[in-house]
Amino acid sequence: MRHYKQWGLAFLVLILTLLSGCSGDALTLRNAFVKAASQPNYDFQSTIRMTSKDADIMLKLAHMRKPTDKELQDAEEFLKTMREGITLKGSQYDRQHASMTMTLNHDSLLRKEKLWTGDQNASLTVLLSPKAAYVKTPLDSKYLFASLAPQTSEINPEALAEFQKRMNELTVAFIQEYSEKHSYNLPHIQNKGNVSVTLPNGQSTTASHISVTLNIEELTALFYSIAKDAADDPKVRTFLLNIVQEMNKIDPSLASKNDISEDILAQNFAEALKEIKQMEKQYPPKKVAEMAREQGLQSFSLTLDYFVDANNLPVRSIGKLDFMFKDKDGTLPGAIQLNVEIDEYMWNFGKVTPIVYPANTETVNFEDLTKNHKLLSAFHPQGFLHAILKDAISETKHLYVTPLSSVDSSNHYYYENKQLYLPLRYTAETVNAEVNFDPVSQLVMIKKGDHTYKIKAGSKQVLKEDGTSASMPAAASEKNDSLYVPASFFETFLDAPYSITDDTGNDLLLTFTLNM
CATH class of the missing domain: 3.30.457.10 (Copper amine oxidase-like, N-terminal domain)
Structure with missing residues (x-):
């Protein structure tokens, strides 16, 4: 969990910059996400939900095996949960400190199983630091504490902090350099003009709305282009070598295991590039799309909508995946259409206040919990975290x-x-x-x-x-x-x-x- 916001964001930014191209609206997108990655101090809110028009998809599948009435009722509740979605809201103070609360917008299934109670929706708060993670629900009296520090005493904490800082610097620098060199012209990118975006804090801002749409053939072509460029670019090899060198500094015992030279990497990347080209020749994008249709994929569309403000920062992004699948053997009860949506907001860039972490008296160490089960009383018996921990220490x-x-x-x-x-x-x-x-x-x-x-x-x-x-x-x-x-x-x-x-x-x- 410690590296989720650091590496997760870095990887996301890299993918988005590759999708962006290098001119016009695409350039705006690329610069916006690179700028956001270079100053990771903001509030955020993301909601993922299943917006399927065929909302009884699970019921259709459930009917195939003659479910009980309880199973059907649970399937209906689960569908409601998926439609309402899960909301993740929090703050990224820097690349090593973050807080977030995950809320289940429809929690009746948990309540039915006596895994939640009270007036608030089921939720879980997570606080992250370089050394620890803290987890708590609104029902609990204390946070669960889990150490993220290295188990070996040979690694100096200050050296570890410097290592993490250096890794972040290398990652952002690599993204900036790599995205400036490579670009991919997408056939369906459109600027839909300026719109007003209402942020979760109630404030409104004007943003440029840029939309990208991809089908299965275009995604396949994009994959081949990214893979070939990455395998052929010396900057990627340099980036990997830098990572290995930093790891060897923090733990010298790894040096013998990570004995990788530029020549060895160049040879491996050359072999990878050759294999990618062979794969592309054997399975060109058009053929991949045809094979997917033969297997029952009737339609596929990925839509990415970005909203970039006057400061060239991404204040909102919406990703929609829509596809329809029909079993060619007729096993499934008709065609199944599924729509998944991720809606994310980012605001307060550079204005997030430091995160306050709980004192030792406000936490329960997981290691202590495994030795003294009475400490489980800090977690509400009708909360899902209590059930998870009880099972973990059983x-x-x-x-x-x-x-x-x-x-x-x-x-x-x-x-x-x-x-x-x-x-x-x-x-x-x-x-x-x-x-x-x-x-x-x-x-x-x-x-x-x-x-x-x-x-x-x-x-x-x-x-x-x-x-x-x-x-x-x-x-x-x-x-x-x-x-x-x-x-x-x-x-x-x-x-x-x-x-x-x-x-x-x-x-x-x-x-x-x-x-x-």
């Missing part, structure tokens, strides 16, 4: 048991009155509990974590450390010098729910999930 144990016999009863089981009985010591130790026997009182003591329980053969009672007691559904029973208890004992008292994952023949394979 432990799975497997228990293989065979039918009870007169020999070696330690790993046997039996049924009585439809009640599954398991060997106490063998099963308890499998789920990380300690078992001891007091010959005087004839009590078996089971200890797990802070809790201790005592049971006795022939009794349903389970004595607790506080002096109270509870009952099992059936009495503990001694068989062949081993004590057996109802299988539910392990879930009720040792917090070890189980499932029978294999009952082939007479043997059983049980899987226990140790949540806390």
Whole structure:
């Protein structure tokens, strides 16, 4: 996550500049995105949604396998979620510090599964710094802290910060130089004039609206052009060599593994260029488009709309992918049309205030959480982050048991009155509990974590450390010098729910999930 906004933006800018060409409206686009990349301090908001006209696409697919009513209802809710979309809003302070909140604009499915509650829509806030990531939902009392610092003590933190700074400088410089040299004239680029853009902060600005449209054949041709130019340009090789050199500086142990010379890179790039040209000859753009149609792709269109303000900065961009697919074998129920849209705003360039990170007392370290499950209480039990973390820190144990016999009863089981009985010591130790026997009182003591329980053969009672007691559904029973208890004992008292994952023949394979 640490490099998402740094490298993600750099890669996006590179692609956009390649789409831009080198003259007129295309030049405006290229310069706008390069300028934005060179001053990464702005607020942003992006929404991705599925705007399919054929909104019951999932239902059509679901009907193919005779879904249950619940599955159909869940599919409908999921479609509503996709149509409303996910909104990402935040601030990029610099290439190493960012904050963002991801909001699910329709969260009924999460609420239905008891993974969200309250008046606000389900959301997740993420704060990023060079050393750590902080994650929290509005329901939680603390942030989850995850260190992003290198695990080895051999890397100096100051040297790492300098490395990250240098990598960003190299990336932006490469984008600027590369985009100035290469250009691709697109057949469908249009300036639609000046329009008023209302930003998420309520302010309005006048921007030039430039639109680019690509079909599958044009995209294929663009791919070949970009790939050939990249493989043939010495600047790309120099850029890669610079990256390797910077990595070797930060960690000298990598030098022997990253022993790459200019000659070796030149040879590899020459081979790559040869393969790309062979591929283009074998699969020219027109043929690729024909092959796609033969496979059922009836239509395909990628539309990119950019809005550039008077300061030559991109204040809004809209990407729309539209395609229609029909299964040539007739397996799918008719043609499926899908439309996906990404709508992004950028504003407050150079005016974003520093991000405030939580204090140590306001965070829960993930490593500490794995050791002390009580820390999970900082995350709301009806929030999805709580469920994710609970699953992440859970432990799975497997228990293989065979039918009870007169020999070696330690790993046997039996049924009585439809009640599954398991060997106490063998099963308890499998789920990380300690078992001891007091010959005087004839009590078996089971200890797990802070809790201790005592049971006795022939009794349903389970004595607790506080002096109270509870009952099992059936009495503990001694068989062949081993004590057996109802299988539910392990879930009720040792917090070890189980499932029978294999009952082939007479043997059983049980899987226990140790949540806390």
